Amino acid sequence: MAGMTVIVRTIARLLFPFTFLFGAYIVLHGHLTPGGGFPGGVIIAASVVMLILAYGIERAQKRVSFLHAEVLESVGGLVIVVLGLFGLLLGITFLQNVFPLGELGQLFSAGNLPLLYLGVGIKVAAGILLIFYAMLFAFRGGEE
Amino acid sequence: MDFNYTIAMLLVALGLYCLLLKRNLIKLIIGLAVLTDGIHLLLISLGYRTGGIAAIVSGEMFSDLPGFAARAVDPVPQALVLTSIVINICIVAFALSLTIYAYRHYGTLDPSKLRRLKE
Amino acid sequence: MQRVLALGMVLAIGALLVFTVSTNLLPFGSFPTRMIGENFENSIGQQILENAPRQTGAANVVTSVVWGYRGYDTLGEVTVLFTAVIGVVMIFRAFRRRE
Amino acid sequence: MIPHAPILAIVLPLFAAFLMPVVGILARRRGIKRAREWFAIAAVLAELVIVMSMLPVVWGGQVLVYQLGGWSPPWGINLAIDGLNLLVAMIVSGISALVVIYSFVYMGRDHGLDQYYTLFLLILAGMMGVTLTGDIFNLYVFFEIMCISSYALVAFRRNWQSIEASIKYLIVGSLGTSFILLGIALLYGMVGSLNIAHLAQKLPLEPTSAIIVPLALFVTGFGIKIAMVPLHMWQPDAYQAAPSAVAALFSGATATVGIYAMVRVVYTLFGVFAIGIMLAALGLVTMVLGAFMALTQRDLKRLLAYSCISQIGYILLGLGLGTSLGIQGGLFHLFNNAIYKTMLFMIVGAIIYRVGTSNMDQLGGLWKNMPVTATLFGVGALAISGVPPFNGFASKWMIYVAGIEAGQAVFTIIALIMSALTLAYFLKAFNSIFLGQRPKHLSDVKETPLPMMFPIMLLAVLCIVFGVLPQLGIDIVRPAQEALMNSGGYIGAVLGGA
Numbered sequence: 001m002a003g004m005t006v007i008v009r010t011i012a013r014l015l016f017p018f019t020f021l022f023g024a025y026i027v028l029h030g031h032l033t034p035g036g037g038f039p040g041g042v043i044i045a046a047s048v049v050m051l052i053l054a055y056g057i058e059r060a061q062k063r064v065s066f067l068h069a070e071v072l073e074s075v076g077g078l079v080i081v082v083l084g085l086f087g088l089l090l091g092i093t094f095l096q097n098v099f100p101l102g103e104l105g106q107l108f109s110a111g112n113l114p115l116l117y118l119g120v121g122i123k124v125a126a127g128i129l130l131i132f133y134a135m136l137f138a139f140r141g142g143e144e
Numbered sequence: 145m146d147f148n149y150t151i152a153m154l155l156v157a158l159g160l161y162c163l164l165l166k167r168n169l170i171k172l173i174i175g176l177a178v179l180t181d182g183i184h185l186l187l188i189s190l191g192y193r194t195g196g197i198a199a200i201v202s203g204e205m206f207s208d209l210p211g212f213a214a215r216a217v218d219p220v221p222q223a224l225v226l227t228s229i230v231i232n233i234c235i236v237a238f239a240l241s242l243t244i245y246a247y248r249h250y251g252t253l254d255p256s257k258l259r260r261l262k263e
Numbered sequence: 264m265q266r267v268l269a270l271g272m273v274l275a276i277g278a279l280l281v282f283t284v285s286t287n288l289l290p291f292g293s294f295p296t297r298m299i300g301e302n303f304e305n306s307i308g309q310q311i312l313e314n315a316p317r318q319t320g321a322a323n324v325v326t327s328v329v330w331g332y333r334g335y336d337t338l339g340e341v342t343v344l345f346t347a348v349i350g351v352v353m354i355f356r357a358f359r360r361r362e
Numbered sequence: 363m364i365p366h367a368p369i370l371a372i373v374l375p376l377f378a379a380f381l382m383p384v385v386g387i388l389a390r391r392r393g394i395k396r397a398r399e400w401f402a403i404a405a406v407l408a409e410l411v412i413v414m415s416m417l418p419v420v421w422g423g424q425v426l427v428y429q430l431g432g433w434s435p436p437w438g439i440n441l442a443i444d445g446l447n448l449l450v451a452m453i454v455s456g457i458s459a460l461v462v463i464y465s466f467v468y469m470g471r472d473h474g475l476d477q478y479y480t481l482f483l484l485i486l487a488g489m490m491g492v493t494l495t496g497d498i499f500n501l502y503v504f505f506e507i508m509c510i511s512s513y514a515l516v517a518f519r520r521n522w523q524s525i526e527a528s529i530k531y532l533i534v535g536s537l538g539t540s541f542i543l544l545g546i547a548l549l550y551g552m553v554g555s556l557n558i559a560h561l562a563q564k565l566p567l568e569p570t571s572a573i574i575v576p577l578a579l580f581v582t583g584f585g586i587k588i589a590m591v592p593l594h595m596w597q598p599d600a601y602q603a604a605p606s607a608v609a610a611l612f613s614g615a616t617a618t619v620g621i622y623a624m625v626r627v628v629y630t631l632f633g634v635f636a637i638g639i640m641l642a643a644l645g646l647v648t649m650v651l652g653a654f655m656a657l658t659q660r661d662l663k664r665l666l667a668y669s670c671i672s673q674i675g676y677i678l679l680g681l682g683l684g685t686s687l688g689i690q691g692g693l694f695h696l697f698n699n700a701i702y703k704t705m706l707f708m709i710v711g712a713i714i715y716r717v718g719t720s721n722m723d724q725l726g727g728l729w730k731n732m733p734v735t736a737t738l739f740g741v742g743a744l745a746i747s748g749v750p751p752f753n754g755f756a757s758k759w760m761i762y763v764a765g766i767e768a769g770q771a772v773f774t775i776i777a778l779i780m781s782a783l784t785l786a787y788f789l790k791a792f793n794s795i796f797l798g799q800r801p802k803h804l805s806d807v808k809e810t811p812l813p814m815m816f817p818i819m820l821l822a823v824l825c826i827v828f829g830v831l832p833q834l835g836i837d838i839v840r841p842a843q844e845a846l847m848n849s850g851g852y853i854g855a856v857l858g859g860a
Contacts, residue, residue, distance in 0.1 A: 201323075
């Protein structure tokens with residue numbers, strides 16, 4: 001994939017930070033507004049996919065490579081499981097909310113819910129990207 | 145005869161029709177998605193309360209939690225559907241990648257032809 | 264012949280489902296009440312609505328169900344996504360990859 | 363008991379699965395050989411230890427209830443472990459451990475083992491989750507994990523056969539899981555709860571028209587997974603196309619989990635022993651059709667797949683009779699079936715590993731090359747056909763007696779005839795693989811490698827032990843049978859804290 005015209009590239013480059021930020025906002029405000037880790041993660045993945053479509057696979061791979069995505073996905077999953085085990089260590093049971101609940105409606109409230117959503121966001125973004133990469137590489141022959 | 149429930153079940157029947165009678169892998173996957181969406185629609189409608197509001201505390205509701213509880217819709221089916229949608233996406237993604245693979249290597253989208261092709 | 268049989272099956276199942284939802288479920292919009300046989304019960308959702316903001320501290324009650332009350336389900340859901348991704352990567356893995 | 367054992371049994375394989383891609387990448391970077399295999403073996407053995415540690419408590423008659431996140435039952439999710447769950451968990455973890463050891467050599471020639479072991483650990487986590495959970499929607503979620511990883515594992519070798527089988531399995535299996543979801547939706551609409559014990563308490567005892575539809579949806583959904591007869595068309599293809607190690611896992615563990623889910627939903631959730639006779643009839647049809655189809659197969663793996671269907675029929679027959687002896691026999695047969703079916707699939711895998719085909723027309727006279735394998739195959743074949751000194755006889759005998767005691771002598775007679783038929787097709791298979799003319803190119807085939815032989819031998823020993831001492835096996839399944847018959851105890855234990 002060689003990439004697209006300069007107009008598309010410019011627009012994509014300008015839009016990328018905003019899309020990424022919007023995805024991060026959705027992830028972090030999952031406990032206050034509609035949304036959460038899944039839609040937010042997909043939006044973050046979409047922002048990277050947009051770059052890939054505009055610039056071609058080589059440039060995008062410098063930013064987030066296949067290997068990075070694979071590791072990030074595992075990390076996202078591990079964050080969730082470790083947070084669950086954290087509850088097991090400090091509290092009584094798996095996934096117990098052991099962090100302070102905070103004040104209703106604030107960003108730093110609801111104990112471990114935002115952290116869990118952060119893990120989900122990382123994982124979903126990396127996962128969707130990985131699916132996209134896997135499908136791309138399938139048509140490029142033998143190389144890794 | 146309840147309109148919401150009936151439509152949801154008709155969607156399920158439509159998906160079933162697609163699954164039983166179509167001979168194209170993409171259409172089969174669409175049928176699967178339609179079927180599951182019918183079920184999601186049923187689940188969501190089960191939690192509706194007449195005149196209900198979204199299950200998110202906001203605005204003046206912060207100081208009136210009992211009033212909020214008396215007016216909001218059921219959050220449980222929404223959570224279930226959230227889970228189920230992701231599961232359905234996963235199935236569709238995996239099915240589509242199998243389809244792409246089959247099409248690339250065997251050049252057909254008809255599941256019954258896949259067998260005859262190579263024997 | 265097979266098509267007619269399949270069509271008949273679809274129609275029968277559809278009719279059965281429509282009949283079931285229209286006779287055995289309470290009408291649309293009657294959320295907290297549930298009916299089984301002659302007993303009327305309250306759904307578990309009502310109690311969650313009453314307790315969730317206090318117990319989990321999240322303003323979005325759906326979130327407190329997703330990661331609080333039924334957090335373990337969501338762990339499963341994340342695992343499903345992981346499974347699907349690994350499956351896709353497996354399907355499209357390179358044919359001769361140096362181990 | 364290890365503290366928090368119920369949740370650790372599920373989270374450990376999950377954790378290992380999340381870690382596996384990282385382990386694979388590191389192993390490639392550092393050039394460590396076989397890191398993934400050892401990691402998977404360690405995880406599965408730890409899993410076995412955790413499951414076994416729950417044994418004394420549960421056999422002492424206690425129902426272990428674990429509330430996730432500290433939410434009390436009807437609102438949160440809980441794990442509930444009684445004798446039945448533990449029996450299935452034991453089978454699943456034991457079979458998985460053996461299959462992983464077997465895969466060490468068997469899968470050694472394949473590439474993409476990162477994904478193989480990740481999917482393996484995921485399917486294990488899914489099966490454990492289905493087995494131990496006490497929440498109906500959670501059961502669905504973990505069932506879905508199990509299903510998706512099994513679709514992927516069927517397609518692992520990526521030849522046209524496995525792709526086709528995987529597509530077929532995926533379409534049929536997803537239809538089944540959608541039915542389960544629809545059943546859950548209807549139940550939630552009627553009762554307003556998702557906890558199995560809470561639902562069981564609220565649902566009326568007699569099957570009214572309201573609960574017939576969800577029940578039928580559940581039976582259809584789980585029936586697809588265990589290949590009950592009108593819904594079995596995916597199964598032979600999938601078992602034939604999957605690598606033998608995976609087929610062994612499917613026939614031993616996944617089918618067991620499917621039956622567990624069906625029995626749990628029909629007997630505990632709905633509490634309707636009345637429809638058991640329908641299950642028994644379905645089991646009979648399954649048994650007959652599976653046996654007749656197996657008779658005509660020319661491929662050993664396909665033959666085993668059909669005989670798997672047939673054995674599922676026996677189990678359903680025993681469980682469907684609904685008497686305590688019948689359920690005991692059915693569960694004992696479930697246990698035995700996992701043992702010898704896994705063993706037979708492993709032997710087929712060994713033959714494929716050494717010869718390269720499982721087509722019986724191209725095999726013959728392997729007795730001289732692989733005497734130990736041939737003996738073990740003989741043990742498995744005799745056990746599955748119910749010949750006295752082996753374990754199959756003990757459980758089948760219990761089912762026969764239960765059939766007569768329940769006043770269904772016809773069932774017993776048909777089951778006996780099918781048992782003879784099973785012996786016939788296994789003798790035919792034995793004859794055409796290990797006896798007779800040996801084709802020229804097979805003259806330098808070697809014996810099965812030792813790491814592959816070890817799990818097969820272990821299972822063969824178990825076959826003989828439970829055949830000679832059936833009382834031992836009955837003691838293992840009795841807690842499960844008592845738990846299944848005593849759904850009131852389950853409900854009380856789960857909801858007691860609420």
